[in-house]
Structure formats: structure tokens, C-alpha cells
Amino acid sequence: MKKLTKISFALLAAAMAGQASAAIVVDGHIDEWLSNKATWATSSADTHATVEDQTDSLNNYLNPGYGGQAYDAEALFARIESGKLFIALATGHNPLIQTSGNSYGAGDFAIDFGKDGSYELGINFRNMLSNKSADKFGDHAGVYSNATWALGLWDSSGNEVKAKDKNVADPLHPTSLTGGSKIGTAVFEYTTKGATGYGAYGQDSHYFYEMSVDLGLLSGAGWDGSAFNIHWTENCANDSILVDPELNVPEPGSMALLGVGLFGMIGLRRRARRQ
Numbered sequence: 001m002k003k004l005t006k007i008s009f010a011l012l013a014a015a016m017a018g019q020a021s022a023a024i025v026v027d028g029h030i031d032e033w034l035s036n037k038a039t040w041a042t043s044s045a046d047t048h049a050t051v052e053d054q055t056d057s058l059n060n061y062l063n064p065g066y067g068g069q070a071y072d073a074e075a076l077f078a079r080i081e082s083g084k085l086f087i088a089l090a091t092g093h094n095p096l097i098q099t100s101g102n103s104y105g106a107g108d109f110a111i112d113f114g115k116d117g118s119y120e121l122g123i124n125f126r127n128m129l130s131n132k133s134a135d136k137f138g139d140h141a142g143v144y145s146n147a148t149w150a151l152g153l154w155d156s157s158g159n160e161v162k163a164k165d166k167n168v169a170d171p172l173h174p175t176s177l178t179g180g181s182k183i184g185t186a187v188f189e190y191t192t193k194g195a196t197g198y199g200a201y202g203q204d205s206h207y208f209y210e211m212s213v214d215l216g217l218l219s220g221a222g223w224d225g226s227a228f229n230i231h232w233t234e235n236c237a238n239d240s241i242l243v244d245p246e247l248n249v250p251e252p253g254s255m256a257l258l259g260v261g262l263f264g265m266i267g268l269r270r271r272a273r274r275q
Contacts (some may be wrong), residue, residue, distance in 0.1 A: 024086045033088050038198070044079075046080070048078050053074045063158065065153060069201070072093065073091050073232060073241035075199075076230065078243045086212045089210075089232055094192070106127070107176045107237075108122050110122055111231075112228055121143065124139060124177055127190075143221075144177055144182055146181050147179070149175065149178060150177075153237060156170045183217055186211045191207050229244050
């Protein structure tokens with residue numbers, strides 16, 4: 001079982017600190033997020049990350065499911081900058097995989113205001129092969145409030161859920177949006193060619209997602225400036241990842257007055273995996 005760790009930061013205004021973090025450009029490549037590609041270490045203290053890099057064959061256990069590197073959720077990053085929430089994901093799961101038979105495609109990004117398991121906001125992912133499909137909800141990069149979610153193949157104890165028992169699937173690992181009200185669009189890029197040289201297993205292929213969402217969309221969806229979780233998994237939920245920024249930020253209307261440096265992002269917590 002992985003240990004739960006927490007690091008706290010107290011961030012001052014960029015002018016007071018004498019340094020400003022490099023601006024993030026949403027291009028689907030995450031080198032600018034990293035100070036060490038081999039460890040996924042972040043390049044600045046105001047970036048928060050969860051790292052759970054694994055490897056091996058499809059038979060390798062991930063918790064609660066299997067899939068090895070092909071279904072590994074490796075690192076999830078979050079950062080607030082210039083009135084936007086930036087999110088980046090590194091995974092061994094190819095974004096072009098479609099859900100069919102024993103294969104499962106990528107899920108959507110879920111945000112849980114208040115960290116109570118409700119996941120009110122969703123950022124939709126539809127790859128270039130599924131974007132026109134009628135059997136998947138919503139638009140690619142659409143930001144949806146009042147989100148409703150499909151769930152994975154596992155219950156809260158890590159037992160596989162049969163088709164007839166879908167109502168007992170673990171609600172803490174939402175997979176794909178099934179409904180919601182579109183309130184805007186994220187800036188969203190992702191890679192479809194595997195990149196090597198990252199993580200503890202440099203020979204593995206990695207795929208990256210990167211996006212930004214205006215904080216005004218979050219507040220419009222009911223966010224009151226309190227802490228929230230960001231979650232991602234595949235449609236099977238074989239391996240899910242969650243970053244817990246514990247954001248301590250001013251009310252959205254006053255953010256422009258304070259500058260990037262006063263966005264206090266306190267805490268880094270690794271998701272504790274069930275054994």
C-alpha cells in the first residue's frame with residue numbers, strides 16, 4: 001500500500017518572491033511542467049502533482065484493475081496561473097484506444113468541489129476517432145456543470161463488478177460523462193504518439209494531456225474558492241489518479257488584483273491506494 005504524503009507550501013506574490021514561474025503553454029507536451037523527467041518532479045512549488053508510475057505487461061496489477069503500462073495513470077499535475085486552472089496528465093494509455101470488447105478508452109477529467117465525492121464539474125475528452133460518434137456524450141474539451149458520470153468495473157473493495165451489478169461500482173472513480181450542462185470550452189491538447197525517456201521506466205511509451213480552464217467557469221459551476229480534487233481514469237477504471245491541490249485562493253472576482261504569486265496552492269497528497 002502506498003503511503004499518504006503531504007507537503008505544504010506558503011506562496012508569496014511573485015514580486016515579493018523575486019521570481020515568477022514560467023508561463024504554461026497548452027501544447028500537449030509537459031516538459032515545461034517538469035524539473036526531472038525521470039522522477040516526474042515538478043518545475044515549481046506552485047505546481048501540485050500525484051505520481052504513481054508503474055510498468056509491465058497487461059497482466060500487471062494496477063489497483064483495482066489490471067492492464068500494466070497500457071492502462072497506467074502515471075502522473076497528474078495541477079496549477080493555477082493568470083486566472084486559469086491548468087491540468088496535465090501523463091499516462092501509458094493511448095488516447096486513441098476505443099472502448100470495445102476488452103479494450104477501454106480514456107475517460108474524462110472530473111473535478112470535485114469540496115472534496116466530498118460529488119464531482120460536479122467535468123472536462124470532456126473525445127479523441128479524433130470518437131468525436132463524431134453519437135454514442136458518447138458531449139463535445140471534446142467541453143466543460144460541463146451538474147455532471148453525471150459512468151463508473152468503472154470495480155466496487156469500493158476492489159472487486160470486479162458484473163454488468164448486472166453496475167449500481168455497486170465505486171462512485172469515487174468516475175470515468176466518462178453521461179450528462180451535464182455545457183458552460184464553456186477548455187483549451188485542450190493531447191498527444192497520440194508515444195514518448196520515451198520519462199519516469200522510472202524510460203523505455204515505456206507515455207502519452208500526455210494538457211488543458212486550461214478559466215476559473216470563471218469553475219465559479220459559474222458553483223465553486224466557492226475552496227479546495228477541490230481533480231480525477232482521471234480510463235472507462236474501465238483499471239487505474240485512476242487524483243491530485244488534491246487543497247487550493248487556498250481568493251474569491252474569483254478579486255484574483256486579478258493579486259497576481260499569480262498569491263494563488264496559494266497548499267499541499268500535495270498522493271492518493272492512497274487500497275491494498
